[in-house]
Amino acid sequence: MEEMKEKAEKLFEGIKRHTELSPADEEKIFSRLTRKVIKRKQFYLHEGQIAKSAAFVVSGCLRSYSIDENGFEHILQFAPANWWITDMYSFISQKESYLNINAVEDSEVLLLTRVDQLDLFDEVPTLERYFRIITENSLVNSHRRLLDNMSLTAKERYGKFCQVYPTLINTLPQKQIAQFLGITPEFLSKVRNESLRKK
Template identity: 35%
Template sequence: MNFDHILQNVRQHIPLSQEEADLFTSLLDARVFKKKSFLLHSGDVCLCETFVVKGCVKIFYTDAAGVEHIVKFAVENWWTMDLESFAQQTPAFYTIQALEDTETLQLSKTNHDVLYERVPQFEKFSRLQFQNAYILLQHRLTQNLYLSAEEKYNRFTEKYPGLELRIPQKEIASYLGITPEFLSMLRKRRMKPAIS
């Protein structure tokens, strides 16, 4: 397994010696999830944080009426988990599912705690991860409250460039909180050349 991407991701936030990098990578588990398989089910405890090496997963919840609401996608070089479940080791609210065959590196809660103990600057890395997750959540809430469907779609294409070509339209519609038919209309409108 090539650890270049995950080490580059971590080193954007904290310095790591070669010895520390070797310890970190030794604590990771490489796992491949087939398309439509689950990384986490709602109600289970989130036992690891996951780094996406290749592929895409969706993080969602299902409401009482059985409707799925996607809150986030995680693509290459993104971390994902049910944050509250992982931090407190309580049942997860969210479900995480692969939308493509997905290669991951996972750090278990046990190994996460070992890492904190042996490489203290990983506490800073985790703090920055949690901070960024909170900022993303704030942005997502604000966008849902104030942006039009078209503006939300534009933000989606900026945040996840090229993803609309990789995953089903119904997944994107769920993320945006609109119907697939309305999304199709937005996409057609966007592709229509401007008349000069």
């Protein structure tokens, strides 16, 4: 499987951007990864299931979202290439997830189970460091988004989204951008219209 090694290379590069990693370490990690193809709209995780693994996106894009009691979807995260995605709550507790995760476009992922991840943390301490660092970064992002949601108007949040995810703007249906921003698609349409007229 030379092909798969190539794909894991993207992950190793990411790790080495934060900490060191020997070829032997790479081998140990590689042996625990599983490749999976997830076609557009196919599910990686359904609410109520247990998130046995986390997914590293090699290509494509996944999204995680919850469905509230009125049936509305709220998007927690988009994961384009080179990002990890899972239901963190379910992944660390191995209890029933409250998130759904599916593919926004045809995607390819590398899976690492929680069990294997914990084993690897003992075998390759530098991997625990990597996950410690990316979790710290995720926390900073999550905090910023919380404060943005509390302090900015819908229009301002849309402006920020355009700056932060310029790639996603054109590939993603607007409905999903609205569900990420916490507004209705109708209102997003209005906001975009107003922004256009001003230019």
